[in-house]
Amino acid sequence: MKDVLLITLKGIFRDRIFQGIMALAGLIVFIPSAASLSMRQVTELSITLSLSTISFIMLLLSVFLGATSMWKDIERRYTFSVVSLPISRTSYVFGKFFGIALFLVLTAFVLGCAAMISIKVSSMGYPPARPVEWGLIMAAIVFDAFKYILLVGVAMLLSAVSTSFFLPVFGTVSIFLVGTITQQVYDYLHTPASEKVVSAIVKNAALVLYYLLPNLQSFDLKVYAIYSIKPSLGGVLTTFCYGGIYTAVLLLASSLLFGRREMK
Amino acid sequence: MSNGVALDIQGLSKQFKGKRGLRVEALCGLTMQVPQGEVFGFLGPNGAGKSTTIKCLMGLIAPTAGSATIIGETIGSVESRMKVGFLPENPAFYDYLSAEEYLQFVGRTFRMPDDLLARRVEESLRLLELSDARKRPIRSYSKGMVQRVGLAQTMIHDPELYILDEPMSGLDPIGRALVKDIILDLKKRGKTVFFSTHITDDVEKVCDRVGVIVKGRLMALDRVETIMRSGIEGYVVQTKAGIGNHTALASFGLIRSSEVFREYSVPAGRFNEFTALVSHHALEITLIETKRKDLEAFFLEIVENVAR
Ligand SMILES: Nc1ncnc2c1ncn2[C@@H]1O[C@H](COP(=O)(O)OP(=O)(O)OP(=O)(O)O)[C@@H](O)[C@H]1O
Numbered sequence: 159m160k161d162v163l164l165i166t167l168k169g170i171f172r173d174r175i176f177q178g179i180m181a182l183a184g185l186i187v188f189i190p191s192a193a194s195l196s197m198r199q200v201t202e203l204s205i206t207l208s209l210s211t212i213s214f215i216m217l218l219l220s221v222f223l224g225a226t227s228m229w230k231d232i233e234r235r236y237t238f239s240v241v242s243l244p245i246s247r248t249s250y251v252f253g254k255f256f257g258i259a260l261f262l263v264l265t266a267f268v269l270g271c272a273a274m275i276s277i278k279v280s281s282m283g284y285p286p287a288r289p290v291e292w293g294l295i296m297a298a299i300v301f302d303a304f305k306y307i308l309l310v311g312v313a314m315l316l317s318a319v320s321t322s323f324f325l326p327v328f329g330t331v332s333i334f335l336v337g338t339i340t341q342q343v344y345d346y347l348h349t350p351a352s353e354k355v356v357s358a359i360v361k362n363a364a365l366v367l368y369y370l371l372p373n374l375q376s377f378d379l380k381v382y383a384i385y386s387i388k389p390s391l392g393g394v395l396t397t398f399c400y401g402g403i404y405t406a407v408l409l410l411a412s413s414l415l416f417g418r419r420e421m422k
Numbered sequence: 423m424s425n426g427v428a429l430d431i432q433g434l435s436k437q438f439k440g441k442r443g444l445r446v447e448a449l450c451g452l453t454m455q456v457p458q459g460e461v462f463g464f465l466g467p468n469g470a471g472k473s474t475t476i477k478c479l480m481g482l483i484a485p486t487a488g489s490a491t492i493i494g495e496t497i498g499s500v501e502s503r504m505k506v507g508f509l510p511e512n513p514a515f516y517d518y519l520s521a522e523e524y525l526q527f528v529g530r531t532f533r534m535p536d537d538l539l540a541r542r543v544e545e546s547l548r549l550l551e552l553s554d555a556r557k558r559p560i561r562s563y564s565k566g567m568v569q570r571v572g573l574a575q576t577m578i579h580d581p582e583l584y585i586l587d588e589p590m591s592g593l594d595p596i597g598r599a600l601v602k603d604i605i606l607d608l609k610k611r612g613k614t615v616f617f618s619t620h621i622t623d624d625v626e627k628v629c630d631r632v633g634v635i636v637k638g639r640l641m642a643l644d645r646v647e648t649i650m651r652s653g654i655e656g657y658v659v660q661t662k663a664g665i666g667n668h669t670a671l672a673s674f675g676l677i678r679s680s681e682v683f684r685e686y687s688v689p690a691g692r693f694n695e696f697t698a699l700v701s702h703h704a705l706e707i708t709l710i711e712t713k714r715k716d717l718e719a720f721f722l723e724i725v726e727n728v729a730r
């Protein structure tokens with residue numbers, strides 16, 4: 159597994175998509191000056207901008223890397239030479255996944271450091287109303303990375319069964335979009351107002367989806383970081399466990415499906 | 423245990439399910455063994471099922487029926503692949519890596535210690551004449567160079583069994599000769615080589631035994647030597663003109679004659695009679711050529727029989 163992981167990492171670093179996306183990351187440097195244009199809540203704004211930029215970059219990375227990594231191997235016939243080596247299909251899938259996950263963690267770390275420097279610069283020029291909670295900013299970035307690692311798991315699962323990159327790429331994006339609103343839909347379905355508009359069948363279908371699809375919204379701690387409000391520890395821990403279990407299930411399913419796949 | 427059998431295939435079959443329930447019977451009940459130390463040629467026309475067999479052996483696809491073991495290990499397991507150097511058909515390798523990096527990756531998956539691996543990488547790059555390109559990404563390699571990387575990566579861990587799917591394809595004559603030399607050298611070192619091809623000449627030069635597969639069925643399996651010998655139809659013999667009594671040979675067909683020599687066609691069954699007459703009548707033989715049906719003819723005959 160370690161060998162596949164290292165090869166995957168090397169592949170990412172030498173990939174053009176990666177180099178393009180990383181050029182985007184250079185934008186973080188300009189955040190303090192951009193935020194200062196607003197004249198009000200400059201620090202809050204630069205926290206928002208930094209965290210959103212990081213989140214967006216990680217979304218791009220997780221979709222492209224997660225969805226194309228295995229597909230590319232199959233499409234370019236690398237699988238014949240790799241899967242026939244004395245590594246199990248499970249190690250192959252896990253190696254790919256952890257290679258990408260590790261890369262996301264590294265990205266989060268590097269971008270996180272850059273962002274914190276940007277925020278520091280902003281806060282020195284325009285002191286915020288409430289002191290910046292660095293711990294919360296870090297937590298927000300960590301949980302964001304975690305969310306995208308889970309998304310990579312989704313992409314791996316779709317790649318394990320798909321023959322084209324269409325399903326993994328668009329499937330992952332759709333699940334991401336649905337995953338971010340599923341909590342709102344759930345909450346809405348539990349309001350009395352919804353009873354009149356939504357039929358029982360639709361409601362039950364939506365509930366099934368709610369439990370089946372990943373709930374990504376709870377990973378979003380940005381608001382807490384921006385306004386320096388402490389989130390509830392229990393909630394954060396629950397999210398952490400939820401993410402871990404969900405990702406593990408995705409990985410197991412991917413390796414099971416990929417293990418039975420014919421390399422024709 | 424393997425009991426000296428490198429490859430044991432029992433009733434291996436594979437059906438591909440196509441669209442609209444269409445089934446392709448790519449391989450039907452293949453049963454054969456390859457003993458350790460043998461060079462085995464797996465000969466068959468396009469679409470015969472050679473690659474299908476090999477993919478089953480390497481666990482890339484699951485056979486619909488039957489089983490096989492590689493040096494005693496059931497196919498599809500990591501342990502079975504541990505003992506094999508495998509070259510896929512028209513191989514492709516991570517093209518962002520250089521040959522050197524790729525070979526290191528392969529060696530590590532075989533859990534080779536670092537110092538041994540470094541030495542072997544060096545050796546196999548040199549053997550396949552890739553030393554100059556070793557640092558360049560595989561992306562920049564020519565087709566033949568990629569094939570050479572493919573061969574290098576089969577040898578890196580010095581396996582007991584080599585399974586090569588068309589090892590000579592894409593190579594120039596120098597490369598083909600090199601591969602033949604490598605195979606003969608592996609044989610000398612007691613290794614087993616199982617390779618597929620549709621070129622009879624390759625088989626003739628290096629193989630101990632050959633199996634002919636057509637439309638998923640094994641149609642013939644024999645020692646190359648036996649086939650070659652059974653294919654002998656007769657001899658073309660030249661005798662020196664002007665020495666001895668040539669009228670004694672009148673019952674043999676005279677192909678041509680000149681002032682220097684006379685050339686006779688001698689059927690395989692009458693060769694002894696011919697030589698007896700030669701010595702009895704003080705004639706002198708200057709040249710003997712074997713006239714035989716070669717492996718190619720043997721192969722074509724089988725393929726045509728199946729087609730009929
Ligand atoms: N994925 C697949 N789906 C359906 N049929 C297949 C598939 N792969 C191979 N076949 C069929 O199986 C048969 C055997 O194919 P195989 O690739 O084993 O031939 P081969 O002997 O390797 O030929 P070649 O010399 O051209 O490489 C062919 O009839 C082919 O059409």
Ligand SMILES: [Mg+2]
Pocket residue numbers: 472473474511587
């Ligand atoms: Mg083939």
